Amino acid sequence: MITSMATKNHDPLALPLTHLKGVGTQLAAKLERLSLYTVSDLLFHLPRCYQDRTRTYAIAELVPGMFATIEAEVVKQQLVLGKRRRLEIELADRSGYLYMSLFHFSTPLRQHLPTGTRLRCFGEVSFFANRLQMVHPEYEKMTAPTPETVVQTLTPVYPSTEGISQKTWHNLMAQALKLVNDSLLMDYLPATASSGYTLVDALNYCHHPPQNADLALLEAGSHPAQQRLSLEELLAHHLSLRLAKQQIKTLVAPVLQCDPAILEKFYQHLPFTPTQAQLRVLQEIFADFKLGIPMLRLLQGDVGSGKTLVAAGSMLAAISQGYQTALMVPTELLATQHGLTLARYFSVLSINIVVLHSRMPAKQKQAVYQQIKTGDAQVVIGTHALIQEAVEFQQLGLVIIDEQHRFGVKQRLQLQAKSAQAVGYAHQLIMTATPIPRTLAMTFYADLDYSVLDELPPHRKPITTVALANSRRNDIIAKVREFIASKQQAYWICTLIDESELLTSQAAIATYDLLQTQLPEFKIGLVHGQLKTIEKQAIMDAFKSGELHLLVATTVIEVGVDVPNASLMIIENAERLGLAQLHQLRGRVGRGTQASHCILMYRAPLSWHAKARLDILRKTCDGFKIAEHDLKLRGSGEFLGTRQSGELNFKVLQLTRDHGLMARVTELAEQLLKDHPEFIAPLIARWLKEKVQYSAV
Ligand code: ADP
Numbered sequence: 001m002i003t004s005m006a007t008k009n010h011d012p013l014a015l016p017l018t019h020l021k022g023v024g025t026q027l028a029a030k031l032e033r034l035s036l037y038t039v040s041d042l043l044f045h046l047p048r049c050y051q052d053r054t055r056t057y058a059i060a061e062l063v064p065g066m067f068a069t070i071e072a073e074v075v076k077q078q079l080v081l082g083k084r085r086r087l088e089i090e091l092a093d094r095s096g097y098l099y100m101s102l103f104h105f106s107t108p109l110r111q112h113l114p115t116g117t118r119l120r121c122f123g124e125v126s127f128f129a130n131r132l133q134m135v136h137p138e139y140e141k142m143t144a145p146t147p148e149t150v151v152q153t154l155t156p157v158y159p160s161t162e163g164i165s166q167k168t169w170h171n172l173m174a175q176a177l178k179l180v181n182d183s184l185l186m187d188y189l190p191a192t193a194s195s196g197y198t199l200v201d202a203l204n205y206c207h208h209p210p211q212n213a214d215l216a217l218l219e220a221g222s223h224p225a226q227q228r229l230s231l232e233e234l235l236a237h238h239l240s241l242r243l244a245k246q247q248i249k250t251l252v253a254p255v256l257q258c259d260p261a262i263l264e265k266f267y268q269h270l271p272f273t274p275t276q277a278q279l280r281v282l283q284e285i286f287a288d289f290k291l292g293i294p295m296l297r298l299l300q301g302d303v304g305s306g307k308t309l310v311a312a313g314s315m316l317a318a319i320s321q322g323y324q325t326a327l328m329v330p331t332e333l334l335a336t337q338h339g340l341t342l343a344r345y346f347s348v349l350s351i352n353i354v355v356l357h358s359r360m361p362a363k364q365k366q367a368v369y370q371q372i373k374t375g376d377a378q379v380v381i382g383t384h385a386l387i388q389e390a391v392e393f394q395q396l397g398l399v400i401i402d403e404q405h406r407f408g409v410k411q412r413l414q415l416q417a418k419s420a421q422a423v424g425y426a427h428q429l430i431m432t433a434t435p436i437p438r439t440l441a442m443t444f445y446a447d448l449d450y451s452v453l454d455e456l457p458p459h460r461k462p463i464t465t466v467a468l469a470n471s472r473r474n475d476i477i478a479k480v481r482e483f484i485a486s487k488q489q490a491y492w493i494c495t496l497i498d499e500s501e502l503l504t505s506q507a508a509i510a511t512y513d514l515l516q517t518q519l520p521e522f523k524i525g526l527v528h529g530q531l532k533t534i535e536k537q538a539i540m541d542a543f544k545s546g547e548l549h550l551l552v553a554t555t556v557i558e559v560g561v562d563v564p565n566a567s568l569m570i571i572e573n574a575e576r577l578g579l580a581q582l583h584q585l586r587g588r589v590g591r592g593t594q595a596s597h598c599i600l601m602y603r604a605p606l607s608w609h610a611k612a613r614l615d616i617l618r619k620t621c622d623g624f625k626i627a628e629h630d631l632k633l634r635g636s637g638e639f640l641g642t643r644q645s646g647e648l649n650f651k652v653l654q655l656t657r658d659h660g661l662m663a664r665v666t667e668l669a670e671q672l673l674k675d676h677p678e679f680i681a682p683l684i685a686r687w688l689k690e691k692v693q694y695s696a697v
């Protein structure tokens with residue numbers, strides 16, 4: 001038939017949902033709320049759970065909590081008056097009794113179900129007043145006593161939205177499945193990776209599992225048919241990132257090379273000797289700079305591993321060739337601090353560094369803009385303010401993002417876009433202290449090259465960490481007193497009590513007041529998000545110079561802050577924070593040569609998860625180990641930052657559940673690139689709506 005030939009020829013998965021019968025503008029709008037636009041979106045909208053309607057149960061077999069079909073006869077009807085009027089219909093089969101309770105019913109209905117009526121009911125079994133019942137089950141009258149069941153497969157239950165019934169889902173899925181079953185859908189996953197299921201097999205299985213399917217496996221999402229879909233989706237994402245990387249390598253970037261004399265001078269005047277890891281990573285970066293194509297490199301280094309030095313060294317290559325560098329950081333505090341650090345590192349090189357943030361006085365801001373525009377500013381350090389339209393560079397050659405997990409890819413691209421096409425694309429160095437487990441990085445940062453600072457500066461001592469309940473507050477205060485008396489400094493961190501920065505600041509103020517009365521002999525400072533930049537900076541300076549003994553702070557100091565003499569940190573409400581954030585915070589201590597300590601205060605009782613998190617922190621200071629644990633505990637959200645939460649939208653894949661699949665993806669991608677490069681574009685198109693180009697654009 002001509003029509004079916006026509007459907008065979010183009011991919012039914014790409015058809016809009018309005019192609020299906022019954023999908024008008026109203027339903028289409030509702031489906032859009034769930035981000036479902038095409039037949040493939042619909043088919044990848046997998047059931048949330050399944051109900052077994054394939055067999056009929058004897059009442060005696062029922063257990064509360066199960067969903068089941070029974071066939072029974074009406075024995076009695078009773079109207080129960082009381083707070084909530086209900087109709088109780090007593091049903092019986094040969095094995096026992098069950099009550100069907102209806103809260104909504106009409107008189108005709110009562111007449112419709114006289115004693116002796118045979119019913120087939122499906123519903124959730126519960127136990128009430130010492131007997132089995134089903135509340136508002138689905139039911140139908142059985143006209144002939146044929147115990148034959150109609151349903152042959154498990155019944156899927158779909159995640160839904162208001163106004164779409166399960167019946168509608170079933171209807172739509174049936175149409176969509178028919179479309180793919182009637183077409184010759186290509187399979188792009190190599191047979192070795194598909195666990196014996198073609199794409200079409202897998203879809204049919206997930207939407208209509210056979211009667212004997214392993215329900216527990218299915219509902220956990222770990223059935224081979226589901227895993228096969230997850231794997232294909234993972235592969236599609238990975239491949240799209242690799243394509244993006246190939247694409248960026250076709251662009252032109254300035255050739256940057258560091259004047260050896262300048263580099264030598266730089267190394268000689270540093271306050272310390274660079275670690276082998278720092279030197280190695282700098283060589284990796286310098287090698288990229290020579291190629292004339294844009295570098296796009298992720299630098300991972302645990303908190304305190306000395307990433308700032310690597311950033312500084314890279315800047316020298318740009319400066320040597322007359323290009324500007326932009327360094328974007330998440331907080332004003334960090335921008336100012338980096339300004340000071342770099343001025344120190346570059347002290348003998350007379351390099352002009354400017355700092356820009358949005359809360360600067362307008363006049364000062366204008367002056368900074370001007371310096372950036374003329375090229376006088378060789379290094380520009382700033383917050384999000386850097387991506388404002390008013391910021392124009394004379395010749396931007398290098399973009400460095402510090403603490404990248406705090407930024408979206410979009411912001412990075414906006415900054416990158418400030419490099420003029422005429423001189424080529426700016427190189428990009430993306431730094432992160434949130435260690436990303438290796439497999440995760442290889443899968444989801446496949447568009448980036450990758451360097452690791454795997455060595456901490458010498459003489460660091462591990463941070464001893466303990467977890468103590470709030471009730472031990474007095475002991476903790478005593479510990480702080482003893483500690484400060486021995487000439488060391490401490491942080492007292494008040495964590496976010498809810499989403500509001502204002503409330504958190506208020507809590508910090510209260511803690512500050514309290515600590516001042518409890519530790520009157522010491523100088524205590526306070527920083528929180530509500531303070532002006534200069535105020536914050538003045539307090540940070542006072543803390544850094546040793547004038548203040550104790551700094552009460554909110555998590556504004558989470559990233560980057562560097563005060564080596566501070567070696568004790570108290571974190572309140574530690575149970576509320578994620579592992580990566582706690583690790584970051586704790587990384588503010590342990591930066592000097594003295595032994596450091598961290599006290600995680602919590603409110604008892606701890607949930608299982610919170611306890612597991614605190615235990616991991618007590619046991620290790622190694623960010624990569626912590627990351628691996630975190631991945632196991634709760635997936636990858638925090639490591640991928642916005643990359644997972646906002647920018648990667650998965651249809652089937654759930655990283656918490658499916659991260660085990662990542663180990664195979666790189667290899668599969670290689671295989672496909674080698675054997676079937678022609679599959680790659682359609683595979684990506686099948687899973688990703690817009691071609692994701694995280695790196696390029
Ligand atoms: P990161 O940004 O990776 O967390 P920083 O660049 O802030 O780390 O460096 C952390 C601390 O280590 C700083 O006090 C810095 O001066 C110091 N540091 C960096 N590199 C070295 C080194 N090679 N030897 C000794 N100290 C170093």
Ligand code: MG
Binds near residue numbers: 307
């Ligand atoms: Mg840093």
